[in-house]
Amino acid sequence: MEVLFLDAPFSGTVELSKDTLAYLKKKKYKTVALYASVQFVNNLDQVRKQLAENNINVITSHADRTQVKGQLLGCDNYHNSLNLSKDDSNAVDCYLYVGDGKFHPLALVYAQKDMQEMKEIVCNDPLIKKMSLMGVQDIKKILLKYRSSLMRFLTAKTIGVIVTIKPGQEQFRPSLMLEKRYANKKFYYFIDNVVSFDQLENFNFIDVWVNTTCPRVGFDDQEKFTKGVINLNDALMAEDILGRDSVLTRL
Amino acid sequence: MRLYNPEVEKAIAKIKDSKAKTICVQLPDGMKPYAKEISDQIEEETGARVLIWLGSNFGACDIPLGLNRMGVDLLISWGHNKFHKKVGW
Numbered sequence A: 001m002e003v004l005f006l007d008a009p010f011s012g013t014v015e016l017s018k019d020t021l022a023y024l025k026k027k028k029y030k031t032v033a034l035y036a037s038v039q040f041v042n043n044l045d046q047v048r049k050q051l052a053e054n055n056i057n058v059i060t061s062h063a064d065r066t067q068v069k070g071q072l073l074g075c076d077n078y079h080n081s082l083n084l085s086k087d088d089s090n091a092v093d094c095y096l097y098v099g100d101g102k103f104h105p106l107a108l109v110y111a112q113k114d115m116q117e118m119k120e121i122v123c124n125d126p127l128i129k130k131m132s133l134m135g136v137q138d139i140k141k142i143l144l145k146y147r148s149s150l151m152r153f154l155t156a157k158t159i160g161v162i163v164t165i166k167p168g169q170e171q172f173r174p175s176l177m178l179e180k181r182y183a184n185k186k187f188y189y190f191i192d193n194v195v196s197f198d199q200l201e202n203f204n205f206i207d208v209w210v211n212t213t214c215p216r217v218g219f220d221d222q223e224k225f226t227k228g229v230i231n232l233n234d235a236l237m238a239e240d241i242l243g244r245d246s247v248l249t250r251l
Numbered sequence B: 001m002r003l004y005n006p007e008v009e010k011a012i013a014k015i016k017d018s019k020a021k022t023i024c025v026q027l028p029d030g031m032k033p034y035a036k037e038i039s040d041q042i043e044e045e046t047g048a049r050v051l052i053w054l055g056s057n058f059g060a061c062d063i064p065l066g067l068n069r070m071g072v073d074l075l076i077s078w079g080h081n082k083f084h085k086k087v088g089w
Helices: A018-026 A045-053 A086-091 A103-110 A140-155 A177-181 A197-202 A232-236 A238-243 B008-018 B029-046
Strands: A002-006 A031-036 A057-059 A094-098 A121-125 A130-134 A158-164 A186-192 A208-211 A229-231 B022-026 B049-052 B074-078
Touching (some): A018 A130, A140 A238, B029 B074
Parallel strands (some): A094 A121, A208 A229, B022 B049
16 A cells, blocks of 8 residues: 655745744844744745844754654654754754644653753744744643653563554564563553553553653653653663753752 | 645545555544545545545554555555654654
């Protein structure tokens, strides 16, 4: 079976709104990291022109799972998946997201959870021609629970590993690394298509869950896991993450 | 004016080119109201049978399973582009 993807590009004008430009100037931002969702990423010429006219440098990158440079996916929620160099990352004053909704720009907030400082995300929505800001305050409640899930994982003996059968998300083989890393824990593997949150409570012998499906499940759906959930890559380096001086540990 | 251009003409060109007879249309939640227009246009211009995916479409990582068993020749997924899976994230 063949698969055809169609971007469904935004039909309107993609440009920075007056309040976005005014905010960037007010904050004296000189360098922004520019990202956009697929509906907007191929139509950023006017945005780039506006930034150049205001003497604002643009940095961007080709994130791991994306097709186009500057494109942002919701699963780019770990900083290394953006492929932004350390120098570029340091040079950036803020992230500038062009698109609608909160799902995509929230990835840029999550992506900074293990950094020492969080740089704000300026969201420019071409649909409503308005700007909004995102930062750690938007995910503080989730991160507090996530941190406690990480701590619970370290002491837990019985772990439920959730694996999806979706080919694009399935990470069963990589999840087996947990057994090597934590020989004193017992891992049970649960297979599903879309995660059946209403089934979790039936497996009451599980101390804590490890998510290997979409990495956003481990964050956005944290509240649906009464025993807590952490993402696979964080599980593999839980002690390191909790031992760092970071946004997450300073909450 | 529609907020997003579904570019149905590209879908129709692909269907005609591939001579697909059974099509699955997959849309993200925000575009699901477009399903009628897309389905009607495809059926009218190509004569192909259209099956509309009812379930999730979280991204290009979220392709429906089991379509081969239904005899689907071509899946057209709107709102996303090619996904490059990263093993182990």
